[in-house]
Amino acid sequence: MTDERAVQVHGQWALLRFSVISRLLAQPAPPGELAGELERLAETVWQHPVTGEPVRFARSTIERWYYVARTDTDPMRVLRRKVRRDRGSQRTISAALAAVVHEQYTAHSSWSYQLHLDNLAVRVAEDPRLGSLPSYASLRRYLLAHDLTKQRRRPSRELEQRAAASRSRREVRSYEAEYVGGLWHLDFHHGSHKILTAGGEWVRPLLLAILDDRSRLLCHAQWYLDETAQSLVHGLVQAFLKRGLPRALLSDNGAAMLAREMREGLARLSILQQTTLPYSPYQNGKQEIIWAQVEGRLLAMLEGQSDLTLALLNEATQAWIEMEYQRRVHAETRQTPLARWLDGPSVLRPCPGVDELRLAFTASHTRAQRQSDGTVTLEGVRFEIPARFRTLRRVDLRYASWNLGHVWLMDESAGVPLARLYPLDRARNAEGVRRPLEAPGPAAEAPVQTGIAPLLRQLMAEYAATGLPPAYIPQEEDR
Helix, strand or coil: CCHHHHHHHHHHHHHHHHHHHHHHHHCCCCCCCHHHHHHHHHHCCEECCCCCCEECCCHHHHHHHHHHHHCCCCHHHHCCCCCCCCCCCCCCCCHHHHHHHHHHHHHCCCCCHHHHHHHHHHHHHHCHHHCCCCCHHHHHHHHHHCCCCCCCCCCCCHHHHHHHHHHHHCCCCCCCCCCECCCEEEEEEECCCCEECCCCCEECCEEEEEEECCCCCEEEEEEECCCCHHHHHHHHHHHHHHHCECCEEEECCCCCCCCHHHHHHHHHCCCEEEECCCCCHHHHHHHHHHHHHHHHHHHHHHCCCCCCCHHHHHHHHHHHHHHCHHHCCCCCCCCCHHHHHHHCCECCECCCCHHHHHHHCCEEEEEECCCCCCEEEECCEEEECCHHHCCCCEEEEEEECCEEEEEEEEECCCCEEEEEEEECCHHHHCCCCCCCCCCCCCCCCCCCCCCCCHHHHHHHHHHHHCCCCCCCCCCHHHC
């Protein structure tokens, strides 16, 4: 297993462990009921993060995870799995079997790795000349190394029909988190009023709203011109800075919500990311109630504004949220969102600083360092690696696809940044000024070697001790 894959597997294990105990962290069990909750979790079947097989965990194991993560401000860090000693070793498959693998993938590119393996097992049983059957992990590594990844089938109405069938078999119930910060909702809403941009265009803005499930408090809301991961992270970070870190986050399956920067950022902050089922918007119904109030009250009061701009819309939205919505009694909770938020109970955690949040919402990438000039290429831009890291052949990097002004060289095993990288400055390098290279190890004066080397001197002594005559006839000039 490569170092990159090992780090990924450890993160998957940490996420699984966090998923197992997340409910206990978000809703601490009352005194005397923890044992029952642990027994229930021990009977639950989970999905193995690597093989996908069903797996269970003992009560003592879950209890150990809970007590380790309960008192730590970063549960994902303490729940990571240790790196195996045999990482980096791979098993090769025979040339005949490799040809069968490529042939099978060409015919069925939408098959899963497990389905490929099951069909290869039949082929190997029928023809022993193909060699031994590789394991699931070995076959998966081989397919990924040769870019034989699973391809998606063309979308159809089958998923929609399957979701409708699932709803007909299971009842739908309302729910509410027991603790403030136990669950947040977020979604985008297409506004009904157009705004005038600085470029002289009329566009329809989108409102990002982040809602606490228990209190119905709007943690943050802001209008944007697009529904991208950049806008989502921009608004979500402001919610964290204003309110703190929640335990779980529920959203739909939009591209912005499933972006790498978003998924990895929430995992690094120990926030469980949950998504609604396809074609099941009722699961995020509390957000739909917010949209009705935004359209019926906020935007209704802006109908008389002829040249509505994004800045004015956001200013009016903040005033309406903080002065009316947060202080108005909710019809279901019988409290104002602000009062219910303050009354708790709360499982919120302190929010880290802006720099830590910027580093968290990035995507991890691995690149090979160019040995000629110590650079790597990201999104078509070359970045310089500091000379003290010139011995690294492959480097771990973090950056957001929309912000190449902040790129970090990482030690992913420890989760800490080693250095910030900057784009290659060709004009400055053309000045010819170069820093002296520091030795990768402790500097020491090289001793002056004189005479015969120790190993050869030992061999000559051993040969002389045998008593054998020289195995050559010297010439006159050799004497």
